[in-house]
Amino acid sequence: MREGDPKFVWVRDKNKTVMKAEILKCREQEGAVEHYIHLVGKDKRFDRWIPERCIGGYCSGERKPRASGHRTRRYTQCLKEDNGISGIVDPAALELEEAHRERTKIKNIEDVVLGRYRMDCWYFSPYPEEVCGKRLYVCGRCLGYMKQEESYAEHVAACVQECPGRTVYRKDGVTVREVSGAGSKTFCQRLCLFGKLFLDHKVTFFDVESFVFYVLYEGDGGTEQIAGFFSKEREKGNVYNLSCIVVLPPYQRKGYGRFLISLSYELSRAEGIRGTPERPLSDLGLLTYRKFWAQEVLSVLCTENGPRTIEGIAKQTGIYEEDVFDTLEWLHLFRLCRDRKTLLLSADKVSEASGRFLPTKGCLFDRAFLIRSPEESGSCQ
Incomplete structure (x- = not known):
């Protein structure tokens, strides 16, 4: 794009709804001009290349600034280390964050093939430049990546790598394996690179030993x-029981997000702590967590003799007290008795909320099938 060219245009989405979009980049493909657009007010995963003929006209408007809560983990760490002075941000940290946004605002891979599925990529991932482009092929066993379909077919036919780590859960065709970043470094680095195609804020790719x-x-x-994965830091007693979570697009709406979150809390219970995920959460991550927290809190409130205080609910569910508080507010159930501790609940409101949020379908975590020791799993690191 040249300076002074119009940046905002009208486009139609798949449902033929007219939306405002910002042009971020232009290119020429096989003699035709294409524009890389960001739909105003939408998440970056909807950014895409469109042919010039799909533009309905130019318009005015300013792009909304990025929400302050959307900070990368590295940027948050910079804030914490800023000489210990609250409210003062290191200019170098701001410059680093801006450079990161600029470098990652355009997807470097359009779609990816993994096993029998082809998936549209949502975000930028720092794969080597020589394999980036229209399509990336990834081996479902070792997560090795290549650009050419012929090389991919040859690799898949020859790859004999077994799934690393040890089995910690198996039931009804669902298996979870615990993989050490220190013990299977290459696999975990590739897993992070692949996961970044569907995560906006994850920045750890190569320093995986502590996860x-x-x-x-x-x-x-x-x-x-x-189908998906989550990571957590190895440090015992860490209140953060989940660093990032990904469920691949073909496997979404099957309950796997809720399943993985349930597993993360079960691991926290085994350590005797109340857990919470690292922030920021993506829009889909926040939605999944809110539903999970609502289900857990409501299951307690629907119990006749269950606890009726935030502390009691947190203790029984293993959910951090602040998350219990936020969930009750989100459900419009937060109202205290005169003792300022006990919840004043309406049976009708609890029943109505339960009907909306208690799980009725999808993959449910069953702690009876959690394999807690290497001897039980029959496999090794």
């Missing part, structure tokens, strides 16, 4: 396919 990954596979008898 443990829980990888969810769907299928049985040699047909297992990676």
Whole structure:
């Protein structure tokens, strides 16, 4: 784009709804001009290349600034280390954050093939430049990546790598394996690179030794396919029980997000702590967590003799007290008795909320099938 060219245009989405978009970049493909657009008010995962003929006209308007809560983990750490002075931000940190946004605002891979699925990529991921472009092929066993379909077919036919780590859960065609970032460094680095295609804020790719990954596979008898994963820091007693979570697009709406979150809280209970995820949460992550927290809190409130204080609910569910408080407010159930501790609940409101949020379908976590020791799993690191 040249300076002075119009940046905001009208476009139609798949439902033929007219929306305002910002042109971020232009290119010429096979003699035709294409524009990379960001739909104003929408998440970056909807950014895409469109042909010039799809532009309905130019318009005026300013792009809304990025919400202050959307900070990368590295940027948050910079704020914490800023000489210990609250409210003062290191200019170098701001410059680093802006450079990161500029470098990652355009997706470097349009779609990816993993096993039997082809998926549109949502975000930028720092794969080597030589494999970036229209399509990336990723091996479902070792997560090795390549640009050419022929090389991919040859690799898949020859790859004999087994799933790393040890099995910690298996039931009804769902298997979860615990993989150490220190013990399976290459696999975990590739997993992070692949996950970044569907995560906006994750910035750890190569420093994986301090993390443990829980990888969810769907299928049985040699047909297992990676469906999602979450990571957490190895440090025992850490209140953060989840660093990032990904459920791949073909496996969404099956309850796997709720399943992985349930597993993260079960691991926290085993350590005797109340857990909470690292922030920021993506829009989809926040929605999944809110539903999970609502389900857990409501299951307690629907119990006749269950606790009726925030402290009691947190203790029984293993959910951080602040998250319990936020959930009750989100459900419009937060009202205290005169003792300022006990919840004043309306049975009708609790019943109505339960009907909306208690899980009725999808993959549910069953702690009876959690394999807590290497001896039980029958496999090794």
